[in-house]
Amino acid sequence: MKLTLSVIKADIGSIGGHICPSERLMDSVHNHVNDQSEGLLLDYYLSYTGDDIAILMTHERGPGDEKIHKLAWDAFLAGTEAAKAEGLYGAGQDLLKEAFSGNVRGMGPAVAELEFDERPNEPFLFFAADKTDPGAYNLPLYLAFADPMNTPGLMLSPGLAAGFRFVIMDVNYTEADRVIELNAPEDLYDIATLLRDTERYVVESVWSRGSGEQAAAVSTSRLHNIAGKYTGKDDPVMLVRVQKDFPATGEILEPYAIGPYVAGCMRGSHQMPLMPVQLNSGISYFDGPPVVSCAAFAMHDGKLTEPVDVFSNPFWNTVRGHVADKAIDMRRQGFFGAAMLPMSELEYTGIMKKLETLDDRFRVRD
Numbered sequence: 341m342k343l344t345l346s347v348i349k350a351d352i353g354s355i356g357g358h359i360c361p362s363e364r365l366m367d368s369v370h371n372h373v374n375d376q377s378e379g380l381l382l383d384y385y386l387s388y389t390g391d392d393i394a395i396l397m398t399h400e401r402g403p404g405d406e407k408i409h410k411l412a413w414d415a416f417l418a419g420t421e422a423a424k425a426e427g428l429y430g431a432g433q434d435l436l437k438e439a440f441s442g443n444v445r446g447m448g449p450a451v452a453e454l455e456f457d458e459r460p461n462e463p464f465l466f467f468a469a470d471k472t473d474p475g476a477y478n479l480p481l482y483l484a485f486a487d488p489m490n491t492p493g494l495m496l497s498p499g500l501a502a503g504f505r506f507v508i509m510d511v512n513y514t515e516a517d518r519v520i521e522l523n524a525p526e527d528l529y530d531i532a533t534l535l536r537d538t539e540r541y542v543v544e545s546v547w548s549r550g551s552g553e554q555a556a557a558v559s560t561s562r563l564h565n566i567a568g569k570y571t572g573k574d575d576p577v578m579l580v581r582v583q584k585d586f587p588a589t590g591e592i593l594e595p596y597a598i599g600p601y602v603a604g605c606m607r608g609s610h611q612m613p614l615m616p617v618q619l620n621s622g623i624s625y626f627d628g629p630p631v632v633s634c635a636a637f638a639m640h641d642g643k644l645t646e647p648v649d650v651f652s653n654p655f656w657n658t659v660r661g662h663v664a665d666k667a668i669d670m671r672r673q674g675f676f677g678a679a680m681l682p683m684s685e686l687e688y689t690g691i692m693k694k695l696e697t698l699d700d701r702f703r704v705r706d
């Protein structure tokens with residue numbers, strides 16, 4: 341029987357603006373998952389990153405399973421009630437549809453799922469980001485799975501020698517899922533050509549070409565495609581299997597030391613550096629900076645070990661310092677130039693209305 345790892349996350353309310361869920365909210369989601377897990381889940385783990393709550397679940401029911409997705413949806417509904425009772429900001433924000441219809445995809449919550457035959461030892465990483473969108477993982481995944489400057493395993497390990505297949509989604513296409521499959525290393529320049537455009541092309545999954553096994557799964561939902569207006573950034577989750585036929589944990593983590601500029605932060609409309617943070621960290625400076633957390637696990641027969649908080653290692657304090665410096669530098673230029681996203685990507689419609697009004701006031705000189 342294959343095992344499935346499902347992570348489903350949502351922003352359903354926060355203390356003090358969009359910064360962090362309350363204890364009562366976390367408890368209500370936890371209680372619901374705990375009460376409903378029997379006979380469905382092998383194990384689960386709950387955490388938050390910024391104001392997003394993620395439910396990581398292990399089970400044998402395969403990706404997209406109605407009962408698993410409903411369990412998470414109902415847990416978020418229970419949490420929303422707790423959020424309303426406490427007057428939290430944005431209660432139920434990511435639950436964009438009235439009624440559950442078989443699967444949370446397209447309903448607001450973000451989903452990433454992996455199905456595999458469990459190895460005798462099964463190490464994997466669970467990433468969660470806030471105040472940014474799924475394109476934030478493009479660079480770390482490219483470097484970890486396709487660049488020997490980052491991942492010496494591509495040169496040194498026979499298990500990685502055949503390279504990796506990237507499945508990339510065009511997230512601006514709203515009619516259906518539009519994807520392309522490209523192979524590293526042969527298609528490297530084509531992969532780079534797409535992944536540089538983080539707002540349109542997003543890595544959905546990565547596969548080992550040697551074993552055929554799936555290495556990574558990323559949530560690719562775009563909330564504004566579902567809601568038709570800004571309802572918060574997409575705040576992506578990701579699962580990555582590591583070691584042996586996959587990159588080592590350290591090779592997956594190395595790119596996060598760059599603190600690359602990503603879309604998001606204040607009002608989802610800025611370019612700010614991505615800060616690796618500890619598990620269960622809130623948001624602060626300029627509704628940001630965009631943050632990413634990572635929990636490392638091992639599992640056996642679907643039972644999870646305790647999480648290891650990889651970005652709590654002292655090494656990452658220096659990185660956080662660099663990222664904070666980059667963030668403050670960028671904020672010095674306010675709305676100017678690269679500090680804000682291009683007009684087409686601005687998450688608030690107010691500026692578009694303003695431009696229309698100003699357009700009427702333009703006149704062509706004789």
Ligand SMILES: O=C(COP(=O)(O)O)[C@@H](O)[C@H](O)[C@H](O)COP(=O)(O)O
Nearest residue numbers: 358391571572573605606607608627
């Ligand atoms: O990006 C933000 C929230 O994102 P999130 O929902 O947490 O993904 C914030 O910067 C808000 O846009 C900002 O605080 C204004 O919020 P509103 O007053 O419009 O709710």
